[in-house]
C-alpha cells in the first residue's frame with residue numbers, strides 16, 4: 001500500500017516535472033520579450049531595412065545654395081587649394097579658378113594659347129602644370145601676377161621661345177619637348193632662385209645657347225639640355241651646378257674653358273655626342289666630379305687628367321674609337337694621391353684589343369667587377 005502510494009507519488013512527480021518546466025520556460029521567454037531584461041541584438045538579414053541609404057536630395061541642397069561658397073571651374077576638382085583640371089579637352093585656361101589655389105594642374109588638354117589675364121588672380125600659386133597641351137603663345141604678361149610661383153611645367157607643347165617675365169621666385173622650370181631654337185642671354189635674367197632647369201628635346205641650333213645665358217642662376221643645381229643640336233657646352237655656367245646633362249647633342253669637343261669654375265660639379269653627362277677631343281685641363285676645372293659619361297662618342301684616346309683627378313669614381317667610355325690604353329691612363333703612379341677609388345669604368349665596344357690592356361692599368365679600381373672591358377663588337 002505504502003509502496004503503491006510512493007510509486008504514485010513518484011509518477012505524479014515525474015509527470016509533473018516536465019509540465020512545470022515547460023511553464024517556467026514559457027514565463028522566462030515572456031519576461032524577456034516584455035522589455036525588463038536586456039534584449040540581445042537582432043541581426044536582420046538585410047541591413048538596408050534598418051539603415052536605409054541616405055537619399056540624394058537630403059545633402060545636395062547645401063552646395064548650390066551657399067552663395068559665398070568655394071568656386072571651382074566646371075568639371076575640374078578643387079580640394080585643399082589644389083585645382084585639378086587635367087584631361088578635360090580644355091581649349092583655354094578655365095575661368096573662376098579659386099584665388100587661393102596653390103597648385104593648378106592643366107596637363108593633357110588642348111590649350112593653344114595663354115592669355116594675358118588667365119592667371120590674374122592666382123597670387124598664391126606655387127605650382128603650375130601645363131604639360132602636354134598645344135601652347136604656341138604665352139602672353140608676355142601672363143605669368144606676372146604669379147608672385148609665389150616655384151614650379152612651372154611647360155613640357156610637351158609647341159613653344160618657340162622661353163616665356164618672358166617668368167616670376168623670379170621660380171625654383172624649377174621644365175620646358176623640354178617644345179620647339180625652342182634659341183636661349184638668349186637675357187632669357188633667365190634675375191632668376192636667382194632656380195634650382196632645376198630641364199630644357200631637353202628642343203631644336204636648339206648649333207649656337208642655340210648664348211654665352212652667359214645661365215649666369216644669373218646662382219643657386220642652380222641641375223641643368224639638362226639633352227637631345228638638341230648644340231655643338232658646344234654652354235659657356236658661363238654657374239659654380240653652384242652639381243649635375244649637367246648634355247647627352248644626345250652634337251658636341252664635338254670638351255673645352256676646358258666651358259668647365260671653368262664648376263667646383264661643385266659632381267655629374268657630367270656627355271653620352272651620344274660627337275666628341276673627339278677632351279682638352280687638357282678640362283678635368284682639372286671640375287675637381288669634385290664623381291661621374292663622367294663619355295660613351296658613344298668619337299674619342300680615340302682616354303681623356304687626359306684622370307690620374308690626377310682625386311674624386312672621379314665612374315667613367316663611361318664605351319662605344320668610342322679608343323685604340324690603345326696605357327698603364328698610366330687612369331691611375332696615378334703612387335697609390336695615395338687618389339682619394340676615391342674607381343667604382344665603374346666601361347670600355348667595351350672600342351677597337352682596343354682587351355687582351356692588350358695590362359691589369360696594372362686598373363690598380364686604383366675598387367673591385368675587378370667595376371671594369372667592363374668586353375669585346376669590340378663589329
Ligand SMILES: *[C@@H]1O[C@H](CO)[C@@H](O)[C@H](O)[C@H]1NC(C)=O
Pocket residue numbers: 158179181
Ligand atoms: C617648329 O618651328 C618651325 C619653325 O621654326 C616650324 O616650321 C615647325 O612647324 C614648328 N613645329 C611645330 C610642331 O609647330
Ligand SMILES: *[C@@H]1O[C@H](CO)[C@@H](O)[C@H](O)[C@H]1NC(C)=O
Pocket residue numbers: 280281304
Ligand atoms: C697636357 O698636360 C700635360 C700636363 O698636365 C702635359 O704633359 C701635356 O703635354 C699636355 N698636352 C697638351 C696636348 O697640351
